[in-house]
Amino acid sequence: QLQLQESGPGLVKPSETLSLTCTVSGGSISSSSYYWGWIRQPPGKGLEWIGSIYYSGSTYYNPSLKSRVTMSLDTSKNQFSLKLTSVTAADTAVYYCARYISGSWDVWGQGITVTVSS
Amino acid sequence: QSALTQPASVSGSPGQSITISCTGTSSDVGTYNLVSWYQHHPGKAPQLMIYEGTKRPSGVSNRFSGSKSGNTASLTISGLQAEDEADYYCCSYAGSSTWVFGGGTKLTVL
Numbered sequence: 001q002l003q004l005q006e007s008g009p010g011l012v013k014p015s016e017t018l019s020l021t022c023t024v025s026g027g028s029i030s031s032s033s034y035y036w037g038w039i040r041q042p043p044g045k046g047l048e049w050i051g052s053i054y055y056s057g058s059t060y061y062n063p064s065l066k067s068r069v070t071m072s073l074d075t076s077k078n079q080f081s082l083k084l085t086s087v088t089a090a091d092t093a094v095y096y097c098a099r100y101i102s103g104s105w106d107v108w109g110q111g112i113t114v115t116v117s118s
Numbered sequence: 119q120s121a122l123t124q125p126a127s128v129s130g131s132p133g134q135s136i137t138i139s140c141t142g143t144s145s146d147v148g149t150y151n152l153v154s155w156y157q158h159h160p161g162k163a164p165q166l167m168i169y170e171g172t173k174r175p176s177g178v179s180n181r182f183s184g185s186k187s188g189n190t191a192s193l194t195i196s197g198l199q200a201e202d203e204a205d206y207y208c209c210s211y212a213g214s215s216t217w218v219f220g221g222g223t224k225l226t227v228l
Contacts, residue, residue, distance in 0.1 A: 046219060046221040047156075047164070049216070049219055060215040063119055063216075064119070096164070105166065106166050110163050
């Protein structure tokens, strides 16, 4: 059964870079036709798609975050990662990694809370 | 890319039916039959309830159903149960490998 697990620091200082990793178990991130994505939920707000990376390595980002986001795949570790630069308090959120296939985000990680504060 | 529009809250009594709407544009909901719905209990991972507008994943109760008309998708829950109380989000493919979520709807079972 496919499982995803987010990891990374829970506290990031303003203006610094937020770095998260999603470890995939029970399946390969190199399998064709999958997108791997990051989605976040700020406190008291709804879900926001941050970006996705295709199994081939092609990346796609939310236009509102595009200038600050970088995603990558590490097939040797079966992981994909998110980097968000120049963070502010507005980037405080629960960050989820997820898999997209057949019209849905069908498998999600449990989420990781990231707080931006000095 | 603007968030899809959902009502902030809906409520219903056990056994009743409720419908949650999700309004987008001709660039997302109106063009693609790729709307999905998620149930989210606080502190847990969102759970897929409906995909491709009307399809239910294995294991999801047939009390959950989806539909679409024009730029608006809908999620209907029939025979409401206490365990259905949660936040619900819609999501639509928006072209060029991008996606957009709705603002979420809090369902209260009275």
